[in-house]
Amino acid sequence: MVRKKGSLILCGAFLFVAWNALLLLYLWGRPPIGRLGEGGGAEPGGQEEWGVGRGKGGRVNLAGEVIRLAEEVEVQLETQKKLLKQIESHRAVWARQKDVGKRETDNTKDVNQEVVQQSQTPPPPPKDSVDDGDQTQIKPTQKPVYTVASASKLEQHQDIEKKEEIGENDKPATSEARPDVIIPILVIACDRVTVKRSLDKLIQYRPSPEQYPIIVSQDCGHAETARVISSYGDQVRHIKQPDLSDIRVRPEHRKFQGYYKIARHYHWALNQVFNTFSQSTVVIVEDDLEVAPDFFEYFRALYPILRADPTLWCASAWNDNGREALVDPSKAHLLYRTDFFPGLGWMLLKEMWDELEPKWPSAFWDDWMRQPEQRKERSCIRPEISRTITFGRKGVSLGQFFDQYLRYIKLNTEFVPFTKQDLSYLLKENYDEKFIKEMYSAPLVKIEDLQQAGTLKGPGPFRVQYSSRDSFKVFARKLGVMDDLKSGVPRTGYRGIVGFLFRGRRVVLAPPEGWTQYDVSWS
Numbered sequence: 001m002v003r004k005k006g007s008l009i010l011c012g013a014f015l016f017v018a019w020n021a022l023l024l025l026y027l028w029g030r031p032p033i034g035r036l037g038e039g040g041g042a043e044p045g046g047q048e049e050w051g052v053g054r055g056k057g058g059r060v061n062l063a064g065e066v067i068r069l070a071e072e073v074e075v076q077l078e079t080q081k082k083l084l085k086q087i088e089s090h091r092a093v094w095a096r097q098k099d100v101g102k103r104e105t106d107n108t109k110d111v112n113q114e115v116v117q118q119s120q121t122p123p124p125p126p127k128d129s130v131d132d133g134d135q136t137q138i139k140p141t142q143k144p145v146y147t148v149a150s151a152s153k154l155e156q157h158q159d160i161e162k163k164e165e166i167g168e169n170d171k172p173a174t175s176e177a178r179p180d181v182i183i184p185i186l187v188i189a190c191d192r193v194t195v196k197r198s199l200d201k202l203i204q205y206r207p208s209p210e211q212y213p214i215i216v217s218q219d220c221g222h223a224e225t226a227r228v229i230s231s232y233g234d235q236v237r238h239i240k241q242p243d244l245s246d247i248r249v250r251p252e253h254r255k256f257q258g259y260y261k262i263a264r265h266y267h268w269a270l271n272q273v274f275n276t277f278s279q280s281t282v283v284i285v286e287d288d289l290e291v292a293p294d295f296f297e298y299f300r301a302l303y304p305i306l307r308a309d310p311t312l313w314c315a316s317a318w319n320d321n322g323r324e325a326l327v328d329p330s331k332a333h334l335l336y337r338t339d340f341f342p343g344l345g346w347m348l349l350k351e352m353w354d355e356l357e358p359k360w361p362s363a364f365w366d367d368w369m370r371q372p373e374q375r376k377e378r379s380c381i382r383p384e385i386s387r388t389i390t391f392g393r394k395g396v397s398l399g400q401f402f403d404q405y406l407r408y409i410k411l412n413t414e415f416v417p418f419t420k421q422d423l424s425y426l427l428k429e430n431y432d433e434k435f436i437k438e439m440y441s442a443p444l445v446k447i448e449d450l451q452q453a454g455t456l457k458g459p460g461p462f463r464v465q466y467s468s469r470d471s472f473k474v475f476a477r478k479l480g481v482m483d484d485l486k487s488g489v490p491r492t493g494y495r496g497i498v499g500f501l502f503r504g505r506r507v508v509l510a511p512p513e514g515w516t517q518y519d520v521s522w523s
Contacts, residue, residue: 176419177303183296183347184279185214186269187236188262188286191222192392195229195287202285203235205293212296215277217241217269219261239272241265247362259363267360274350281306285345288392291317292412295387299347301418302335302381306349311428312337313352313378317345317387320491321481324410326500327385332414334384335423336499337431339518340489341369341380345388370486372520381426382492385412405482432495439463439497440513447478450502460506461499467512469522475509488518 177183185202189195199214206212216229219241229238247260266284273282283299285291292298295317302315319327320342328334343366361368368374389411390402424430442463449455449462456462464479466472472490476483479502482491490498496511496518 177300179211181281181300181303182210182279183212183299183303184273184277184282185212186273186282186284187214187216188265188269188284189216189218189225189229190220190265190287191225192287193225193228194391195225197391198285198287198289198291199229199232199236201291202295203232205291205295207296209235213237215239215269215273217265217272219265220244239269241268243268249363253363256363263361263363263365266365267357270348270353271357274353279350281347281349283345283347285388286390286392288390289345289388290391290411291345292387294412294415294418295345297416297418298383298387301421301423302347305381305423305426306347309427311378312381312426313375314341314380315347316342316380316382318342319382319384319386319409320405321498321500322383322386322410323405323408323480326481326502327410328501328506329385329410332383332385332412333416333418333421335426336382336384336492337379337426337428337435337494338382338492339375339377339379339494340486340491341366341375342382342492343369344390346380367486370489372487372518375487379428379494383412385410387412435497436495439499439508439510442508447475450479450505450507456505459504461508462505463508463510465510465512469519472509472522479507479509481509485522488520488522 185206187195187198187202195216199216202214206214214236216236216238217240218226218229218238221240221244226238226240229236232238241264243264246257247264249257249260253260270282270284273279281303298317299315306312306315316338320340321327356369356374386409389409390406425434438461440463442461444465445456445462447464450464464475466475469485472485473483476490476498479500481498481500484491490496490509492498492500496515498509500507500509
């Protein structure tokens with residue numbers, strides 16, 4: 001554009017010079033004015049018109065002719081002066097437009113940078129209190145209006161952010177989420193007044209109400225439980241599931257009405273967190289869970305790992321085989337990948353909810369999560385020692401597994417500074433090769449060798465191999481670990497391998513080397 005305007009100015013200057021040259025040639029070559037009888041003269045009337053005449057001898061008055069020529073040139077020069085002024089004025093306008101365009105470009109860059117920064121800044125935490133009696137007072141967080149930045153700038157910013165989040169050498173820098181990341185805790189409640197035990201521990205161990213807002217979502221309409229929740233005032237946010245009606249189910253599923261209501265409640269509550277309160281992640285606990293002292297530290301450290309690895313889809317505080325005899329109390333810092341969805345205190349990202357929400361099931365949501373259509377060969381993170389325990393024997397499951405397993409789960413009591421540790425070993429690219437090598441280099445032993453004292457030396461690991469569904473269940477029962485499978489996946493299993501302690505030794509229950517996939521018919 002600037003080049004085009006410069007060409008126009010040069011063209012104008014050239015026309016000015018050419019016009020004056022032609023004018024001078026024209027005026028110089030004109031016949032003398034006022035020659036009567038020749039039909040000449042520039043103007044009618046000849047000599048009277050200009051006040052000049054012949055001199056003596058009939059010759060033209062040369063001085064008068066020069067004066068006339070000078071006056072005519074002066075008139076033309078005055079006209080050209082006006083033209084030059086117009087060109088100059090237009091040049092000034094073009095210069096101003098150029099400056100304005102440059103400023104607008106700079107401003108657009110600044111705005112785009114600000115927008116990219118805003119798009120990475122999570123929305124403010126939800127309001128701390130809501131009137132228990134008026135569900136309509138729950139208002140969505142206002143969403144900012146974004147200006148679209150260029151794709152290259154956005155990609156560049158995302159690359160920079162990812163590098164900052166993962167750290168140098170593609171490793172999470174001490175595995176700590178940015179300080180401005182808000183991690184809300186969603187407590188799913190119904191009719192247990194013992195929710196007080198769960199809330200007391202959450203509030204006791206919570207480092208910051210701003211970074212970890214507690215949202216209690218209540219179903220069932222149980223008045224006494226509602227009073228307990230409300231007694232915490234602005235320390236928690238109390239929301240109520242508005243649809244308390246029974247759900248129409250098949251006659252043979254009437255006894256499972258509770259499971260249908262739980263699935264409906266989860267769907268509503270997660271939509272509130274992600275779509276109404278505009279949060280980017282959430283940790284879900286139920287009203288019968290007690291948390292460990294490092295519960296919040298654990299999830300803050302795992303948030304960037306979950307973000308960085310697309311082969312992960314959740315982080316759980318729960319170890320299904322976390323009974324005291326099956327875990328190493330000196331290894332509270334150890335974390336593992338697992339193909340089994342544990343639940344019972346787990347982190348979910350909004351992007352994952354966006355995938356799951358449209359097809360959310362009407363009942364049995366946790367087993368639905370364990371199906372291959374949902375899991376898609378993704379894994380979760382789980383600890384050596386659980387960061388939650390359940391104290392709720394009463395519930396829709398009627399105490400299934402509670403007396404046999406759940407009541408014996410060990411809760412971690414040692415605070416582990418996970419955010420100061422490098423957890424990049426949990427990334428699939430770093431984890432699998434080392435894991436497989438270590439598991440299958442372990443000596444292959446028989447159950448009897450483990451059961452007989454003095455047969456084996458050293459802390460392990462020792463490998464027990466199973467080759468069928470039935471052999472897995474037999475060995476699991478003899479070794480004291482949970483023997484059920486969901487969609488072919490054993491509890492805590494990763495690539496079919498289940499690790500635990502047995503009489504103080506590390507043991508792995510593993511399929512033959514070369515395992516490729518789970519068999520859903522084993523369920």
